[in-house]
Amino acid sequence: MARTIAKDYDEKRVRILKTAASLFAREGFARASMNQLAKECGISKANVYHYYDGKDALLFDILATYLSELRDRVCDLPLEGKSAAEKLRMIVCETLLAYEGMDNEHKIQTEGIPLLPPDQQEVLRGYQRDMVNLLADVLEELAPGVFAGDKRKLRAATMSVFGMLNWFYMWNSAANDAAREDYADLVAKLTLNGIKGL
Template sequence: MARTRAADFNEKRRSILDSAAAVFAKLGMEHASMAQIARENNVSKASLYHYYPSKEVLLFDIGRTHLVELEAAIRKADRPDLDPRERLRHLIGGVLENYRSASNFHHVLLNGTGSLPEAQRAELREMERRIVKALSDVLTEINPELGEGRAGVTPVTMSLFGILNWAYTWFKPSGALSRDGYADMVTALFLDGVTSLNR
């Protein structure tokens, strides 16, 4: 007979993911152990293995969970009724707001999923493509010629994500610049350049 799931299965699993992401971000994927993750979460190794049978399964679920939540944040922030420039500002704000509490998850996605099996990496890449497309579509609205030029809109969009993706390494919520202020700054800085790219 199959084992019945506990009523708080999803909450416990998320707690384990949070702890594992913190351990991976601090120690690196190769040096972190399941025993350390269990200690960080205050559970037994047997309990940890009930939820996640290996580090690889944990790594994949951290990456997948982060991308699911980032995509949801972008959908929530999207305002197709707005002028494209303002719409982009909302999307940038949605990304930065998601990153507010996801720095460990983001770190693991950027640095720890390269060793996963190809099928899992392909699944993560497909999720990333949808996220990139959400912003590239708006950038093309702002400057339709981006879709016709030599480089195309993808490198431009990836350059924007290059700005956003590394903010977690230096941005301080207690600093003089607020998260909203930084979203305004990124939008203005980036679009001043994007609108001059005519080929």
């Protein structure tokens, strides 16, 4: 007879993911153990293995959950009918707001993605690529002709915007929504004015 799924299965899974993200960010993926995770979750190691067959599965689910939700939140913004400047402001602001409370997940991206199998890396990089392409399209719309088919220049400009957002995450992770929105305005204005000089 098949084992039934507990009513709180999803809730427990999310708790395991959040705890694992915290553990991996604090200890590093290589040093963290399933024993530590079970202890920090307040459950048995066998119970952790009921949800995940190992650290790699946990790492992929942490990053896939984080990046797919971030991608959906940013790429599903109602941008139609907005000016390029409005689109930029909306994307920048939504990204900063989405980063709130996700410090651990954000931190383990850099270390974690290269540790996963190529097919899983491609899934995760696909989520990132969708956001990069969205912003790149808006930058091209903001400054028609500036990039003139120069994909390297466009990518450098696009990643520079994300670099500013990541700087804010690293140094102001406790900022409230108002501070994030203020910084979004700053980034949008810097980008709008700076891109014209390219």
